[in-house]
Amino acid sequence: MTDQNIEHKVAQQTPESATQTRRAFLKGGVAVAGGVMFSQAASAGYDPKAAVAGYEGQKEITDPLARPVERNKLGYGVRTYPYGMPSKYEDHVQRRTLDWLTPDTYASITMSPLHQLHGIITPNGLHFERYHGGMPEIDPKEHKLVIHGLVERPLVFTMEDLKKFPAVSRIHFIECPANGAMEWKGVQVDSVQWTHGMMSCSEWTGVKLSTLLKEAGVDPKASWVIPEGSDASAMSRSIPMEIAMDDTIVAWAQNGEALRNEQGYPIRLVPPGCEGNMWVKHLRRLYVTNEPLQHREETSKYSELYGDGSAVRFSWVNECNSVITYPSPDFKMDGPGRYVVKGIAYSGRGKIKNVDITMDGGRTYHEATLTSHVLDKAWTRFEYEFDWDGSELFLQSRATDETGYTQPQAPQLREKRGTNPVYHRNAMVTWRVHAWNSDRAGVIDNVQF
Amino acid sequence: MFNSKKTMIAGLVALAAGATLTGCNETAPKASAAEASDVSRIAYLDPAIHGDKFGTREEKRNNPDHPYSSEVAGETGSDQCRTPSGFTEVWDSAEKHMNSAHSTYGYGQPISESAITGDWRLSALGDGTNLPPEGVGDTIARGEELFQMYCAACHGEFAEGNGHYLPLAGGPTDMTDNGGPMPVKTISNYWPYAISWFDYARRAMPFFQPNHPDIGDAGYLAITGWVAYTGGYTTIDGQEIDEDTFFDSKLLVKLNEEVKAKNNVNYFCDPRPEVHNVRCGLNGDKCPDAVVGNGKGEIKFKEALINPVTGLPQYNTNQRP
Numbered sequence: 001m002t003d004q005n006i007e008h009k010v011a012q013q014t015p016e017s018a019t020q021t022r023r024a025f026l027k028g029g030v031a032v033a034g035g036v037m038f039s040q041a042a043s044a045g046y047d048p049k050a051a052v053a054g055y056e057g058q059k060e061i062t063d064p065l066a067r068p069v070e071r072n073k074l075g076y077g078v079r080t081y082p083y084g085m086p087s088k089y090e091d092h093v094q095r096r097t098l099d100w101l102t103p104d105t106y107a108s109i110t111m112s113p114l115h116q117l118h119g120i121i122t123p124n125g126l127h128f129e130r131y132h133g134g135m136p137e138i139d140p141k142e143h144k145l146v147i148h149g150l151v152e153r154p155l156v157f158t159m160e161d162l163k164k165f166p167a168v169s170r171i172h173f174i175e176c177p178a179n180g181a182m183e184w185k186g187v188q189v190d191s192v193q194w195t196h197g198m199m200s201c202s203e204w205t206g207v208k209l210s211t212l213l214k215e216a217g218v219d220p221k222a223s224w225v226i227p228e229g230s231d232a233s234a235m236s237r238s239i240p241m242e243i244a245m246d247d248t249i250v251a252w253a254q255n256g257e258a259l260r261n262e263q264g265y266p267i268r269l270v271p272p273g274c275e276g277n278m279w280v281k282h283l284r285r286l287y288v289t290n291e292p293l294q295h296r297e298e299t300s301k302y303s304e305l306y307g308d309g310s311a312v313r314f315s316w317v318n319e320c321n322s323v324i325t326y327p328s329p330d331f332k333m334d335g336p337g338r339y340v341v342k343g344i345a346y347s348g349r350g351k352i353k354n355v356d357i358t359m360d361g362g363r364t365y366h367e368a369t370l371t372s373h374v375l376d377k378a379w380t381r382f383e384y385e386f387d388w389d390g391s392e393l394f395l396q397s398r399a400t401d402e403t404g405y406t407q408p409q410a411p412q413l414r415e416k417r418g419t420n421p422v423y424h425r426n427a428m429v430t431w432r433v434h435a436w437n438s439d440r441a442g443v444i445d446n447v448q449f
Numbered sequence: 450m451f452n453s454k455k456t457m458i459a460g461l462v463a464l465a466a467g468a469t470l471t472g473c474n475e476t477a478p479k480a481s482a483a484e485a486s487d488v489s490r491i492a493y494l495d496p497a498i499h500g501d502k503f504g505t506r507e508e509k510r511n512n513p514d515h516p517y518s519s520e521v522a523g524e525t526g527s528d529q530c531r532t533p534s535g536f537t538e539v540w541d542s543a544e545k546h547m548n549s550a551h552s553t554y555g556y557g558q559p560i561s562e563s564a565i566t567g568d569w570r571l572s573a574l575g576d577g578t579n580l581p582p583e584g585v586g587d588t589i590a591r592g593e594e595l596f597q598m599y600c601a602a603c604h605g606e607f608a609e610g611n612g613h614y615l616p617l618a619g620g621p622t623d624m625t626d627n628g629g630p631m632p633v634k635t636i637s638n639y640w641p642y643a644i645s646w647f648d649y650a651r652r653a654m655p656f657f658q659p660n661h662p663d664i665g666d667a668g669y670l671a672i673t674g675w676v677a678y679t680g681g682y683t684t685i686d687g688q689e690i691d692e693d694t695f696f697d698s699k700l701l702v703k704l705n706e707e708v709k710a711k712n713n714v715n716y717f718c719d720p721r722p723e724v725h726n727v728r729c730g731l732n733g734d735k736c737p738d739a740v741v742g743n744g745k746g747e748i749k750f751k752e753a754l755i756n757p758v759t760g761l762p763q764y765n766t767n768q769r770p
Contacts, residue, residue, distance in 0.1 A: 103613030106656070133653060147557075148565050155557035164556050185630075186751040210546035215554060220547055223529070226572055232659050234571055234652040242532045245543035285565075287572060292529065294575030294642045296649035300634055303716070306506075309624035311639070314519065314530035315719040349536075356731060361748045362741040365730040394748060398726060406726040411744030416724045418626035424721075430750065447750040449743045 086125075095126055096193060101182075106134040107233075109176065111197025114323070114344065115330045120171065120372045120379040122200035124255055129262045130176055130198070130276060132297075133232030138282055140266040143230070145212075145250070149288035152217025159252070159266050165207035165215075168249060170272065171378045173346045175199035175318045177275035177302060177423035184419045187448045192328045195429055195446065201346070201379035202263075204270045206251030209244050213288070222288045227269045230284040237278045238292035239271060243316065247272050250283060273348030273377040274316045275423070277302050307418020320347035320407050321426040322355055322382070322399035328431055333442030336390040341368070345380045347401035352380040354400045359386070361394035361430065361449065362409060368397070390436030394447075396428045410449050506720035519718035528575065530718035568660055573648040577702045580644070581666040586697030589690065592675030595668050599655045608679050618680030624715070637680040641713035643705040647673040670696050677704055 086093070095110040102108040110129045112122055129135075140159045148154035176198035182188040189195055213225070225244040229235040239248070249270040252259060259265045264281025271278050277297060292298070292314075303313040322345035327333060345352045351374050356365035372381035382397070400406040410427035432447040434440040509518035516535030532539050573579045597606065603614040610616035610633075620635040632638070636646055651669040653659050664672070674696025683690060686703040694700070729736035738746030 133656070133659065146560065146565060146569065148560070148562055154560050154562050154565065156560045157557045161556040161558075165554060187753045190753065208546070210543075211551075214547075214551040215557060218547075223531075228572065232653065232656075234568075234659065236572060236652070240531050242539050242543040245546045246539045247542065285569060289574065289578070291574045291576045291578060293572050293648070294645050295572075296640075296645050296653075299642060299645055299716075300636075300640045305624060305631065305634070305639075307626035309626075309715065311641075311716045312719055313641075313716050315721065316532070317719075317721070319721060350538075354728065356728065358730065361750075363730060363735055363746075365728075365736070367731060394742075394750075398728075400728055405722055406728050408724050408726045409740050409744065412724050412726065412740065415744070419628070420626050420631040422631070432750070432752070445752060447752045449748075449750050 086123075093126065095128060095197075098182075098189070098194060105131075107132050109178075109198060111193045112200050114192045114197050115325050115328055117325075120201050120344075120375075120381060121255060122202055124202070124257065124260050124263070127200040127202065127254075127260065127263055128176070128198050131231070131262075132235050135261050136231050136282060137261055138230060138266060143266050143282075143284070145267065145283060145286070147212060147216040147286045147288070149226075150219040150222035150290065151213070151288050152219075155216045157212075162207060162212075162250065162267065163252060165211055167205055167207055169203055169205040169253075170247070170249065170270075171201065171203045171373075171375050172270065172272040173199055173201040173318075173377065173379050174270075174276045174279055175321075175346070175348075177277065177315070177318065180425040180427070180429075181422045183427075183429075183448065184414075184421065184425060187446050190329045190446055192323055192325050192330065196323045196344075198276070199346075202254040203256070204249055204251040205253035205256075206249040206267070206270065209248040209250055209269070209286075210246075212250060212286070213244065216288075218288055222290060224289045224292050226285075226287040226289060226293050227278075227280040227283055228285040228287065229264070229280045230282040235277075235280050235282075235297065236293055236295050237280060237298055238295065238314075239269075239274075239278060240314075240316075243271055243274065271316075273318060273350075275302065275318055275348075278316065302423060304417065304421035304423050306416075306421060307414075312421075315424055318346075318348035319424065319426045320345075320349065320352075320399050320401040320405050322346070322352075322397040322407060323429055324357075324395055324397050324431060327395065327433065327444050329444045329446050331444060333388065333433060333436070333444065335442070336388050336436055339386060339388050341384040341386065341395070341397075343368075343382055343397050345370075345382055345397070345399035346378065347399070347403075347405070348377055349405065350402040351376050352382075352399055353402050353404075355380075355382040356398045356400075357384045357386075358396045358398065359393045362396060362398075362428075365398065388433075388436075392435040392438070393431075393433035395431040395433060398428055503722045503725065504720075506717055506723055509720050509723075510717050517722065519720070521718075528713070571648070571652040571660065573644050573651075575642050575644055575705075577644060577698070577705070580647075580698035580701065581670065583697055583699040585667050585670065586674070586695055586700070587667045587671035588692065589671065589674045589678050589694050589696055590692040591668070592671030592673070592696065593692070595664055595672050596675055599661065599664065600672065603656065608676055617676055635680065636676060636708075637682075639712060641709060641716055643673070643677065643682075643701060643708040646676060647701060670698065670701060673701060682707060 093113055093116045095112055097108060097110045108131060112126050112128045117126065143159055145157045145162065146154070179198035180195055183195060223241050225239045225241060226236060227239060250267055251270045252267050254260065254263055259268060264283065267283045268281045269279050269283055298313055303311045304315060305311050322343060324341055324343040326342040327339065341357055345355045352370065355368040355370065357368050358365045366384055368382040368384040370380055371383045374380050398407050407426055407428055413425065413427045430447050430449060432445045434443045436442055503517050504515050509515050510520055512518060513520040513522040517533045519530045519533050521529040521531055534540065570579055603611055604617050605611045608617040609619065616633055616635055618635050618637050620633040620638045622638060624632050624638060640646065647669055650672060651660055655661055674694065678690055682704060685700060685707055726740055729740065743749045
């Protein structure tokens with residue numbers, strides 16, 4: 001597509017535009033094309049000369065390239081770092097928190113740097129954190145998992161026991177339902193790390209919960225499973241049996257290695273598509289019942305206060321959502337020219353079907369290309385190429401999942417739910433790209449319709 | 450549970466799918482798992498079946514038979530919720546897993562239910578299961594003493610909160626959205642179950658040493674009683690309570706009924722999907738005003754204030770969500 005677009009512009013080239021800089025040239029080409037900003041070129045064969053036409057008129061480097069400094073000495077040897085770490089030049093890529101968001105660091109959250117991540121797998125060290133009572137460091141030799149309640153044979157498992165069971169490995173996103181919570185009342189944060197960073201996506205390996213429940217002889221008439229963690233908050237939720245028996249995993253590994261402490265070492269619950277709070281970490285107990293716990297974490301918290309004063313609870317699934325990670329407020333446009341919009345789409349109800357990009361605040365859309373594996377309840381990457389003519393943009397992405405559900409605009413959500421729900425805000429976000437000829441040329445702001 | 454649900458769901462899907470599933474009766478969509486899943490998803494998205502909406506919250510609350518209602522028949526009022534029957538792929542998969550044969554791996558070790566006690570049986574369910582026996586408790590006055598000793602540093606002397614630690618009790622009675630800050634949620638105006646106050650305090654408080662042995666079940670019950678009393682629950686089951694009242698699980702269960710009648714009635718099961726968009730605006734099409742910009746077709750938006758000195762966005766970072 002890139003080459004074709006350039007050819008298209010070459011075909012429209014005028015004598016004036018040939019003398020302009022590359023970016024201005026591209027702009028000129030588009031302008032001549034009749035004001036069609038996001039033109040899709042007609043198919044034409046590959047022509048090497050046409051392919052590089054955009055560089056015409058740019059200053060050429062003529063000084064010989066210098067020898068790189070690292071070539072002057074021997075690098076370090078193997079096993080200098082028995083557990084490898086990212087390059088020292090990547091140390092700015094970190095999970096971060098907003099100090100004003102929580103009263104302390106023990107019941108707090110950090111966000112993943114979505115604008116600095118690539119692909120659909122979140123590196124374990126950059127996975128967002130959410131603690132409710134500090135982070136325990138559990139000795140796996142001492143750890144136990146108890147299954148009891150409405151079962152034929154209450155059982156206790158060691159970590160060794162669990163790992164003998166048949167295992168599955170699945171790639172799924174986990175998202176805190178408070179992702180985007182700060183934005184219900186209006187714009188509050190200026191980075192995709194803050195607006196959407198309470199989520200990550202990993203490959204989780206473990207035994208299916210249905211296998212463990214049946215191993216204990218679960219009563220087919222039981223309706224709830226209540227997982228409990230071994231952290232200081234003894235985190236607990238009520239999971240309906242249909243989700244427990246569907247695709248839920250008791251996982252001991254993420255992305256090929258043991259779970260990190262922050263992700264619930266040595267085992268956590270993985271109910272795909274469900275809100276992060278249900279993915280109970282440091283899992284120590286599975287209590288099978290016919291009554292939900294009605295725990296604080298599923299009544300007073302993790303319930304949505306709607307505009308009319310009523311509340312919603314047991315809102316388990318994270319609905320279809322997406323966000324543009326580039327261009328986004330952490331970046332600045334560097335003049336008119338070619339840009340590739342990049343982002344992440346996901347749905348707790350299945351696979352992503354389509355992602356559409358609008359640049360005019362929702363009047364017209366362009367279908368993006370899905371550029372990663374498209375997996376059930378997993379991050380899916382999308383991209384869309386366009387030529388920016390320097391005008392003001394209202395960039396949004398709109399995802400549709402395989403159930404046919406399409407992500408709403410913010411006014412649609414507000415109309416039905418008001419501005420107090422806190423959780424499950426899956427509205428399209430809007431990045432305002434300031435016009436190149438304005439005093440904030442190319443700056444990208446988070447705004448809200 | 451899955452067999453009975455399945456029959457119901459099959460009926461619902463057949464009913465909902467109507468014309469598109471010609472010839473299907475209620476035992477019908479039973480081809481391969483993949484096909485069954487497709488059938489349910491087509492039913493989900495087909496505007497011919499559900500129009501431009503998936504049903505309102507009220508419709509779903511009042512009609513647990515609605516394919517996208519999370520309410521449980523006979524339980525309307527949200528004590529129990531479930532995955533909507535319309536999500537047949539979830540039910541199909543769960544049913545398949547439940548009904549497939551399982552022979553013992555034998556990797557676990559049997560444990561007696563009676564050995565699962567103390568810190569391993571913290572969960573006091575909404576219906577009162579696992580509460581300490583009647584007679585274990587203390588006076589509300591003792592609850593206040595313990596609260597001042599273990600809780601007041603964060604929660605305030607009168608449970609009114611302390612800075613970022615929000616109030617436990619009190620707060621507005623009007624919980625509707627007036628455009629201002631979100632109403633603070635407390636045991637008085639929001640928490641739907643009193644049993645969960647006790648459950649949460651015992652399992653997770655005091656923050657730095659939860660399930661504190663010096664407080665014990667009796668102490669946690671007394672604290673729960675005092676917080677309730679402070680939060681305006683001064684009459685339980687027609688009886689006035691005061692500092693001399695002995696608060697145990699018997700009183701807690703009665704208080705639970707009071708609180709449910711006041712707050713739990715405001716809860717719905719998950720009504721979603723109830724807000725959704727349409728894939729408009731592609732290939733020369735233009736989206737209708739309702740989904741453009743501010744919902745009226747205008748590009749009017751809220752933005753963070755610009756700092757007049759630095760010229761940078763001044764985000765409203767001192768307001769908690």
